[in-house]
Amino acid sequence: MINSERIVKIVLFLSSLLIILITAGMVLSLMNGSIPVFKEIGLRFIISSQWNPTEGSEEYGAMAFIAGTLMTSIIAIILCFPLAFSTSLFIGEYYKGTRIAKIVGTLVDMLAGIPSIVYGLWGFYVLRPLIVDLGLNAQGFGVFTAGVVLAIMIIPYATSISTEIIKMVSSDLKEAAYSLGATRREVILGVLIPNARSGIFTSFVLAFGRALGETMAVTMLIGNANIIPDSIFGAGNTMASVIANQFGEAEGLKLSALITIGLLLFVITGIINGIGKLIIKKFNS
Amino acid sequence: MPVVKHISGEGALKRRVVKNRLFAGSVIFFSMLTISPILLIVYKLVAKGYRQINIDFFTKKAPDTYEAMVAVGAGELIPGGILNGIVGTLYMVFIASLIAIPVGLLIGIFLYDQKSKRYAGVVRDIVDILQGVPSIVLGLIAYFWVVKNITNGFSALAGSTALAIMMMPLIIRSTEETLKMIPESIREAGFALGVPYHKIILRVLIPSGFSGLLTGILLAISRIIGETAPLMLTALGSMEVNFQIDKPTSAIPLLIWEFYNDPNMVDLIWSSSLLLMMMVLLLNLLSRQIIARRT
């Protein structure tokens, strides 16, 4: 019995090494590609918002894109939260097991299957005129437009896992609360959520990660201005979008700048996840 | 604790009931709001795409720009189909799944098994970071690792590699969270009965959490089935239907991108997107059936 446990633990441990190897390999490859930038521009690259690809006076900086990425992703997660959370409750608690829950669940899952280019097109043809009509931006592009589409795109990620987790909360706990006279809302807020907190938060972390890395849809809606957006309705650019846009034609220092931006995205994702973990620690204590 | 406050008194009861109703109401409202974009998008796709869906669509390869131009000019349907894309997508998704599902499950189980250990925390953080990497960066990595060094050319394997890396964080984390929700008592009972650990995992934990695990896998597949950017740098695309892992191959999202960028074939993007969505729908229905059978 102990032998089998040993073997299992070894196999599991080895598998964990694999993911570390992959990630480390990726970081190394990216660092390799970003050496030219650090040699020529140095750490200034991170805070500079200059982006001049003209030959002879090349100057690159990542700040404009960092700002754009954070702004769009934060807008996306803020907009997504009430929608995804409500939907998980709808499917996993209120209408659990019913046909309508299945239908709603399937519809939400379908959102995940739409290719991002289609989101971009839908945003371009449907959302953009709306933004123009609302007078928020003259051409309808901008951080907000991209954020709205991103929010829709990440809903299935936030919902799916949350729903499963909510479903799995033991009914004993809920029954106990009901028997004490709690209303449904009180049971949800007082018993269900605290119990499922970890899983729900994880799903939102995954959704946020998805938003940070989204390329196609954002690039078609954000206006592609390589500057720090002047307002949430202004045009800007994100890290993933600029990489996708410029990668096909880039070489030399510019290519290195793009690879460095990719590396920075890793770093930023790490920082944000770290902040999230601290928050959850605060919750638990 | 909120539940215990103000429980006594008529007024308090009324307040709680009202809050309860409001809460339920907003849950329903927001849920309906959530599904409205999907209905709008599906409507748009169907309206613009249904005409191009016919038997040819599934059985013929992509047309070229001239054929499309002639057809559009004559007001006819664009000939041909997306068979090369369909086959390519199925092929690469299959291979990516072969790589990502076992590895993802194993790592998810590892994280569950080791939950409070420091090393596991580090691994968990790494997995979460991996989730945020833009797909194009993964394509770049797969280009460096596979296209340059392994297959010495654009290939389906490179595409599958990029896709597999994209799938892993989703599978890993949803596996871990699902297993965490299984009551400890079940695991303990297994140990108490002297069941070897690997059997506990295979015969007790995985079946209990099957629904959650399958959801994670399904989510991961849905995620990659519509991805374009990584495939552009790895699988490149192809006009042919082929099953060679070391040669370039097409995929539906690649075709969509090609159609989008071609002045004459733009109309084909809607029907192709519709097909992708229907594939996700089919996967979804299939997995629901599988889960339903088990309960």
Added chain:
Amino acid sequence: MPLTSTIFKKSKMKTYTFILATALFLVSCGNSSTDSKSGKNKSATVDLTAAGATFPLPFYNVAIKNYTNTTRQSITYGGVGSGGGIRSLKDKVVDFGATDAFLNQEKESEMPAKIVHIPTCIGAVVIAYNIPGIEGLRLSNANLQDIFMGNITSWNDDRIKATNPGISLPDLAVTVVQRSDGSGTTYIFSDFMSKISTTWEKQVGRGKSLKWPVGIGAKGNPGVAGTIKMTEGAVGYIGSEFAFAQKIPFAEVENSAGNYVLPTLESISAAAQGEIPGDTKVMLTCSSDPEAYPISGFTWIILYKEQNYNNRSQKQAEETVKFLSWLIEKDAQALAQQVHYAPLPEPTVAQARAILGSVVFDGQALLN
């Protein structure tokens, strides 16, 4: 496995599948189109892979399909962008690359071995616009400079009116649409702008992506075309095949002889009538020919002069050169015209032939 048989035995699963399949079948039957030629390609002994520019993609798309159907030789071309094409060739993962901007001496020396440039066709960049009710707009070089640098902000500006005496222009704001992604189209456009305007040359310059003084960025030709179509008062530059296919109005432009020309196959071809160097590495913008459309350019295919590298087989090299020599000749060039690219003029074809003739395998010429 017991699980699968349980699934398929249950009638609900059957019902769903049946309904879905029937729905698909009914929709399919309702819409049939004329049969397309779909010759299933038996794989030849080698497969060719290439990657690069998107500017000539429609032409390569048609040409390759045609070649594959007649010779059964399989070729894959990926439009990853000129930079991607150059990089892929550098990494030796493709048989040849395609680029809209030729590599100068410096860039050529960065390649691991000597490469040659083969021009394949001539494309044009048009100035597309969206002014309701206005057609036949004419823009002088000065107008273009002022518009794209943000000095003209309204369509009824006196300077535009002066160039278009017969047209009554509305009081509509000018919205410049530029390309946010790097592209050969941008390179040709900016090269032209640099030649007609020293201000542009100093402040913006030429390149595949630029620091634009004004304008909103759209992604790719379709992005720009789509934005122009949907924004009244918009003006931007797109590849000619896009404007033709999507029926977007474009402006007459002033060439070096002072004539206003529209981009037509004749005027685009005329741009190559001047002196072309032996290695064909030249920009065709602002050609001296009086009929020429000034915003035109070659697009090239690049490959290694010595084809025996990386364990390439002779057959692989032969098939590569065979395809390229077909691409520059009459049959393929006729296909280019069908999709609105101008064919290479005869002198350029001769030059291209000569360059291809210099491609060797182990020192031996591959073409006889």
